[in-house]
Amino acid sequence: MSVATLDTRAGDAKAGRVFLIGAGPGDPDLLTVKALRLIQGAALVVYDRLVSKEIMELIPAAAERIYAGKALGNHHLVQDEINDLLLRLARSGRDVVRLKGGDPFVFGRGSEEALHLARHGIAFEVVPGISAAAGCSTYAGIPLTHRGLATGVRFVTGHLQGERSLDLDWTKLADPEVTLAVYMGLQALPEIAARLMAAGLPADTPAAAVESGTTPRQRRVVGTLATLLDLTAAAGLQAPTLLIIGRVVGLADELDWFGPS
Incomplete structure (x- = not known):
């Protein structure tokens, strides 16, 4: 493994981290303990359309919320724009909670977001969720x-x-x-x-x-x-x-x- 690869995986020391969190299918009781802890401690949340209102209510009132939802034929942000948004926010030095419905790696395009971050030296974690x-x-x-x-x-x-x-x-x-x-x-x-x-x-x-x-x-x-x-x-x-x-x-x-x- 090259030194460059190690540095990339370690992430940019000045950048924030991105937490790709599976919010599950909707019932907040189905969140993992780790997901709940990160959501309740979040200062900045980028969330999808399929994150239930019950889970959204767990986000601190003072946290900044950015909607990145997509519906059939009506994309608030296309995927490339979401990828760049996460990169830009992390490079500003802020930790980002990225909330996705279900599990990020099951038809959630979480792997595309993770790859984009990895290829730009941004540290990230993936928190699995119960799939839809x-x-x-x-x-x-x-x-x-x-x-x-x-x-x-x-x-x-x-x-x-x-x-x-x-x-x-x-x-x-x-x-x-x-x-x-x-x-x-x-x-x-x-x-x-x-x-x-x-x-x-x-x-x-x-x-x-x-x-x-x-x-x-x-x-x-x-x-x-x-x-x-x-x-x-x-x-x-x-x-x-x-x-x-x-x-x-x-x-x-x-x-x-x-x-x-």
């Missing part, structure tokens, strides 16, 4: 794996860029032995359902959609691959919504511990 897939499925009464129903789980993104179709290997995804947890898939649900059924996944495969999971605003719709689109439309579900597709969804009613849907 783990939290929302559990609060919806759906185990991601279960003996005899699912031998594994796959996390995929359903985010569409403009009018482009999803670039996924549908043949591999249409595996009845595996649970699919689809992030940001509500808008693309028509294509997701059609492609999976065309690839051989049975139309009666249990499927669910969970809106604002783990929070008091949680809503859950349970149906099948063939019916989920109509059910979500009738319920008026909106983002953030996680899709869960697989036989484990058939346990949702029995394991619905969180409350009425």
